[in-house]
Amino acid sequence: MITRRCFTQLSAALLPTLGGAPAAWAQAGKDAMPDMARIISGFPAGGTADALARRVGDRMRGHYAASLVVDNKPGAGGQIGILNLRDSPADGTSLLITPSSMLSIYPYTYPKLRYTLDDVAPVSLGAMFDHGLAVGPGVPDSVRTLADLLDWMRANPGSANYGSPGAGSMPHMVGVLLGQFSKIDMRHIAYRGTVPGMQDLLGGQIPAFWGPIGDYLQHGKGGKLRVLAIAGSKRSPFLPQVPTLTELGYPLKVSEWYGFFLPGKATPETIKRASDALQAALSQPEVVEYGKQYGLEVKPSTAAQLAQMLKADADQWRGLIKQTGFTAES
Template identity: 50%
Template sequence: MTNRRQFVTALGGAAALGALQHPLAALAEIVAQQVKIYYGFPAGSAGDSVARRVADKLGGTDFTKLNPVVENKPGAGGRIALDSLKSAPADGSVLALSQASALSTYPYIYSKLSYGLADFAPVSIGAVMTHGLAVGPMVPASVKTLKDYVAWAKANPGQASYGSPGAGSTPHFLGALLGLNSGADLRHVPYRGSLPAVNDVVGGQIASSLTPSGDYLPFVKASKLRVLATSGAQRATYLPEVPTFAEQGFPELVADEWFGFFAPAKTPAPVIAAASGAIQAALKDKAVADGLLSVGLLAQGSTPEEMRRSLQSEYERWGPLVKKIGFTAES
């Protein structure tokens, strides 16, 4: 089990490995290559939009001449994409977009996690998301609030299930905390990404789902599901009518989460700097920011160091919560 000292050491080690190498030739080489961006969930999801919208703005920058190609590698809660990045060439030709939880909470729940922070170098945060609890036709129309949902779940334990993008994901843990703190027996159903879970809620196969809020927007507009709560510290700008978990009596369920770009750990520092600068510039493009907002994401770039500090903070916050939930990959 990774402890705090090992985690901080890994973060510093990843940065140091890049800083020790300054071959400007590597930067010239990367500009000439076709960059790949791995993303660990299906195409069409909110995070996939981050990868593709940013990739469309990276061609012709100091990082690469050509727009990168996004490769979806869904499964295992995003771990497949990070496993692939770990063994990729450390020359900037391969990046991965990952949710923070794959590196901030997975070390607590997978005793045999095949990667660690020492295998990656932070490049830039891409976008921030909040999660939401939504219900579909299996849940009566009279259920309009989180309090109503908890009461319904207690009265119907056999139907009180919720889907998530995967076991060990932040939405999974939010649902587990909701069950613990409310006394409702909420059964978790893991999926290979958000959209399959949302589709099953819309189709009436499961009662509810907890996923990034933006993945619900088309179905909310079509009146096919109802979002009862979101996980941000404030209400989501794209769902202003939906109160937060905290507003409805569950302050422990405040959780913004980001998608961020990573490179293999030994990628040279000049390449990391070029990639980070190009990604940050792309995220400031109005078309990119507006496009991400339309799917429930707030564009937000960062320096590699800012990303590292944020990841450390998330790691320290989730340790006690994962222990409270009592979930491991073997449980």
């Protein structure tokens, strides 16, 4: 069975209550602040990572840096953002928010990846989230369940397509595995993030899309699209009516997280200052509630905790990718 139990187990074991967050925030504010800092995102504005980065940046402004902006660097399924961070000064003025796929899956699916895990320094976990499969006007209105969609794809093989936020990403891999299990040749269409993919889904240019469920919430409420399944280990509190793939008979259980990173050259002192500031911002009740609008379970961590999560995640995906033969070109 494909499982992601490491996420739930590590989350429970490694993320203690951050009761000292206000003190950490105050300490971060005592240090000399730079005039400007930025949070790099490897995806376009408007998605869930961008939303979280902007709200967290608002809370860090005036405590971590006098001015803090989100710098979107979309391209290559999030790789451009990581490369931009790698080449930035390691003085704490450039942070990165990224899904785990770029660090836990890409190293094993891209044979010529231009970065390694040594190019980034874990700072804090940001949030946990689930991926879901949604359909829009590109399929008949009668397609209301995953079984309906698979039957429609079998009857219309020329339209058996699905999009994802990037080649080699976790949503891409889930789509490949679902195609294998259902014995349907589903053709993958890679986008530069969820925003352009959602535009094509809502416009009927593609029939289906795998991506973070937070990107579906508002559209789903308006009836513009239908979420047929989620890939998590249990139903999401944000979409409790949507079944999991496991419930539907497919042995897939995957979740993902957003993490914050500094350049790999950053000193322990720089990492601690950034981690303290991020933990303080992410612990604010308003930020936690804001994340729920985007299907995010906001959870800060220490740098060491995120490093341990990333290692466990990468170790598990390395084995699964070898077992399935998944590649970015799948």
